[in-house]
Amino acid sequence: MPTKRRATATKAHAHEREDILNPHAISTLSAGAVSAMSAVGAAVIKQNKAALGQNADWFWHMFAKCEAKAARLAEQATHDPKACGDATFIETYARNLPKLMASALETREKALKAK
Template identity: 75%
Template sequence: MPAKARTTGRATATNATAQAREDILNARAISTLGAGVVSAMSAVGAAVIKKNKAALDKNPDWFWHMFAKCEAKAARIAEQAARDPQGCGDATFIEAYAGQLPKLMMAALESRDKALKAK
């Protein structure tokens, strides 16, 4: 047990590295979520992917990279919202995540389209 006690205070294996990376979800944070929250995240992610199938087909590498970044950012925003004293924990997390992921992905797609048209 002493080894576990030493690591429980750390949110990530390397906080600086994880904070610098925008495209990864913290595995430790995900493991603390309930099964319903993870299931809801999967459903929202699947809906966003299905809605943007044309963009996925055009450039899969870019799409998956941006999806991972948007997913991680939405999870961070949702985590902050869930910590609000007025929030309801998992329900607030799901609501914030479901609201943010589609918006972030649409913004990324619009930004890419503008950049491609500017060329």
């Protein structure tokens, strides 16, 4: 019985982390979806080079959180009865990651100006 509790606690802890992509979930994706995620991520990083140069630690932390959230949103979209599997995943991920990162950068800029 304690084993089940430990497993549940571990799973609950994993859900609390916003900056981690579930390795099991990634392993279920096709190579094309993973490749598309990499391409979108690279484009977002390239688009925000100035922010990366200003504070790399913050940028990578926020990028990881945004990436994980975009993947969760994309995974949820694939459960729609009209969804087309990997195509829906890729489209949703590509639509959300730049928006999430832009929102995080905007929030940070506002916070820095308020100081």
